[in-house]
Amino acid sequence: MRSRKYRIVTTVERLNNRLTRFALRKGIAPRAFALLETTGRRTGLPRHTPVGNGSAGDTFWLIAAHGTQADFVRNIQAHPAVRVKVGPTWRTGTAVVLPDDDAAARSRTLPYQWDAALGRMMASSPLTIRIDLDRNG
Template sequence: MPMPRSRKYRVITGLERVNNRITRWALRRGLAPNAFALLETTGRRSGLPRHTPVGNGLVGDVFWLVAAHGRQADYVRNLIADPVVRVKVGGRWRAGRAVVLPGDDVAARSRSLPHQWDAAIGRLMATRPLTVRIDLAAG
């Protein structure tokens, strides 16, 4: 059963839609700052590739992300349905497998991410933060 969406969620996601379109366009062309990456999931209903801009949480062969809206986010629902994902970071795609970590300390995880200004914005916008670890193929 879907979770009810809060007013904060509706306002924030409305703003994010515009920003995500611009960031997605820039990431596809290699024009976005290094603080961002492009996450590719498979649509749980359509089976089509879905691209979502996320903060760059690359640490070695692990990509960390804190999903600001947790299981309310479509990309999180997609990676739960099919954990095989790709991440475009540093201009190249890397394959990986996503694992949702509901017991992780999201505040501590957010503070450990490489691009702190982006992580701080994510903490302000978050409604139901959730940590996702993506184990990447060796690169």
């Protein structure tokens, strides 16, 4: 059963995600955001989700605020090959769900702290995801 907090936050997030996804596709979004592309677990089609920019060299850190309730997390569990768009550049990688990682502590290491703080405040069951980015793109 989904919590009341989850239902309220996701209602607000739907509108925000549409606007942010549009801005990311057009290259006009703030650098604090990135676009995550997963493969739909049922359809096999590409799915795009705006996320906080957790880029750190060849690793991309991501905190899923609602854990395995989030569709993109379920997609990653079924198909760990992903792409991440930071600025104008897409990079491929492999996502690894880290259920034993301290997601709150990890979020404090991310480069854009105002976004990470909002994520911690809205999170219902935070979960860390590490994306190992391919060196060749």
